[in-house]
């Protein structure tokens with residue numbers, strides 16, 4: 309999962325190297341674009357750092 313093939317790239321466009329001023333993005337534009345996606349509700353985190361909340365109630369109480 310961790311590739312060390314060179315410099316980290318922008319979390320949004322995944323094309324341009326990260327600019328430390330806008331970490332983890334390459335530019336202010338991508339930084340704002342990321343915020344816009346969150347606000348829009350259409351953002352998906354690849355690799356599930358966040359558990360989907362609808363499943364938490366289901367499989368625990370049956371033993």
Ligand SMILES: [Zn+2]
Nearest residue numbers: 318321334338
């Ligand atoms: Zn970018």
